[in-house]
Amino acid sequence: MTTPPEYAANKVIEMMQIELEKSREQLAEEYIHVSSRINELAFDKYGIAKVTPELLADYKARRVMNSIIAAGIKDPIVLDLFTGIGGDTVALAKAGFNVLTIELDEVRHQHAKQNANLYHVDKNIIFALGDGFLYLRAGSIDGLPLNFDAVVSAPTLTDKIEPGSTAHVKRLEEMTVDCIELLSLVRKYTPNVCLMLPKNMDREQVRSMGICEIEETYMNGDLFYLSVYFGCLMNKEGTTKAMAEHPLYKYSKRKAESDFPIVNYSKGDSVSDFKGDFHV
DSSP: OOOOHHHHHHHHHHHHHHHHHHHHHHHHHHTTTSOTTTTTOOOOHHHHHHSOOHHHHHHHHHHHHHHHHHTTOOSOEEEEESOTTSHHHHHHHHTTOEEEEEESOHHHHHHHHHHHHHTTOGGGEEEEESOHHHHHHHTEETTEEOOOSEEEEOOOOOSOOSTTTTTTOOSGGGSSSOHHHHHHHHTTTOSOEEEEEOTTOOHHHHHTTSSOEEEEEEETTEEEEEEEEEGGGOSSSEEEEEEEOOTTOOSSOOOOTTTSOSSEEEETTEEOTTTTTTOO
């Protein structure tokens, strides 16, 4: 008896769907530290590998908001350049910002919208699809003038998706995004910028971009990335550290509590009042 073609086609589709769900489950398990709602999150394998973990994104958003409030800026608007699946976008909206966010990839653009809806912050966000560099050069999006008080940007660092794949990136010219031009463009609108760079980036080259604070961001003792703050977002010129521990982050070598405090944010040699920001 011959199998009907439509039955065979439906079976293939069903098997592909099962494989897709299996792959998603595996990614959700691997990146369980990324979000407290990982099983509800919209993502693809590239987007989930690049998103800022919720714990770190929330901290950074609160820190930026505190700096903006201290500067006396009311009803602040922040530009999140390179949305991805919306990790930083959602965190910034949760912190109280009105967010304008730009993403070039349509799939991740849609995922970010779904994730903002999941966290009930979509009404505080304007999602733009397109090339952020073109919008910044033009000074508008679809005829609407660009206007924002701060910028938070995590440029696409590499086309690879393996965890830790940016560890080899040590110079700005090795990145897929021209960060020198990026900084030059956004500074036409605001001096208040937070730029996230690969963890092994040449610190001296970073400092050559202007007076800044280079914050080394750790989770469970692993250096995740550098947050480079300019303008009023800077707490102190030089290098500082922000440390966090996540109970579900299992890819680092866990250190004894005596060697690595659960929560600690330091400015130079002193510990600030941020204690507790990273506690899960």
